[in-house]
Amino acid sequence: MTLPKTRWRRRSAARPDEILDAALTAFIEAGFDAARMDDIAARAGISKAGVYLYFGSKEALLRALIDREIAPIATLLAGFAETGGADPEGTLHLMATVAIERLSDPRFFAVPRLIIAISGRFPDIADYYRTEIVERAIAALSSLIAKGVAQGVFRPVDPVLAVRAVVGPVLFAALWRHVLRGDTDVPPARVIEGQIDLLLNGLKP
Amino acid sequence: MTLPKTRWRRRSAARPDEILDAALTAFIEAGFDAARMDDIAARAGISKAGVYLYFGSKEALLRALIDREIAPIATLLAGFAETGGADPEGTLHLMATVAIERLSDPRFFAVPRLIIAISGRFPDIADYYRTEIVERAIAALSSLIAKGVAQGVFRPVDPVLAVRAVVGPVLFAALWRHVLRGDTDVPPARVIEGQIDLLLNGLKP
DNA sequence: TGTATATAACTTACTGGTTAGTTATATACG
DNA sequence: CGTATATAACTAACCAGTAAGTTATATACA
Structure with missing residues (x-):
């Protein structure tokens, strides 16, 4: 146990994270x-006013989290x-796997x-998230x-x-797992397996 | 303008709704x-204490809304x-259309x-919603x-x-429309049209 | 190299509000 | 006129953001 001899330390580089x-x-x-x-500050090991040295508001914290996470x-x-x-098919598979694993x-x-929770009251954040995250991901897919x-490996949908x-x-x-706390016995990779098969080959025989 | 001659009225049957x-x-x-x-009470035309005559807590309001809505x-x-x-195909189409229209x-x-917003702090509500709403809808589908x-109109997926x-x-x-405030130029019924076609016939040629 | 000084990084203490839920009391109406 | 239905006033908290003061540390310079 190394007791700190000082009451606090300067850590300006590490603090924001x-x-x-x-x-x-x-x-x-x-x-x-x-x-x-107050609680966020305590968890970060500083005082509440210290948080405001780095982030102007609670909303700014959320914005920064979008950027970082x-x-x-x-x-x-x-x-x-x-x-x-x-290889559109393989890449589709890869992207879906990465997405479900992260989520x-x-x-x-x-x-x-x-x-989802706050978009109604902070439309700016919703717009930011849509343009910076969702529209970029959608455009990629x-x-x-x-x-x-164009290559003829997919139908012209x-x-x-x-x-x-x-x-x-x-x-x-993701919603099933985190929001509804439903069973998650099947591993994400296997879910994607079946889901992609269904997407490629359809439900009809 | 008919000014009320009484300060309030008894409306116990209509109040909850x-x-x-x-x-x-x-x-x-x-x-x-x-x-x-306070605001909920004012909108309902009664006092806050009046709300508590019919619903025990804020959480109870949300529970009742699940049941009613x-x-x-x-x-x-x-x-x-x-x-x-x-007619599994037609019924699938019908159910998806109803769902997207309601949503x-x-x-x-x-x-x-x-x-989605509060499930972390009110796991009871999340479980209630999962069992009473989502699992029932999923079981139906x-x-x-x-x-x-079994009829052979679908592959054994x-x-x-x-x-x-x-x-x-x-x-x-629904999330695109309500949360992300994205473009909704295509009417829901047409979205379902294309989505069901994709589901039935797949992405491959 | 040791120390005075400047200042960035911090803290404490506060302001000016907010709000879920309760209690005591009043009134509509069968 | 009894009581279900309603309210006003209250309690006992809560909390985002700020102002003023303090301390750690970098650096200038003797």
């Missing part, structure tokens, strides 16, 4: 409204779509869940499907609907 | 936490699945959205698909996955 870690934990436990800035995945998916044009982590899913259609046929079940799986 | 109407409106505007019981639709869908066994009404979608498989392939895109459409 520590605060965001704390905020995410608090938001998961209490939701956006009920999460207390979610945006990198949107970028990753966009990369897959660009690189994987030669099975409660700390990841927490952010989209918060967006959509362009991949368009490539598949509406890419927008096809995207929803991929994303919808992934979304459902 | 009036209160629930007010609560739903308040929840839509502010979310569960930020909605104020959502449960009837689950029952309706279950009925379709039972009656429509002779396009903000006052309907508000309840599932609230569940699942049995319908099983009938189709896992019904659970097939259900997700139907519900997922419907869910996505």
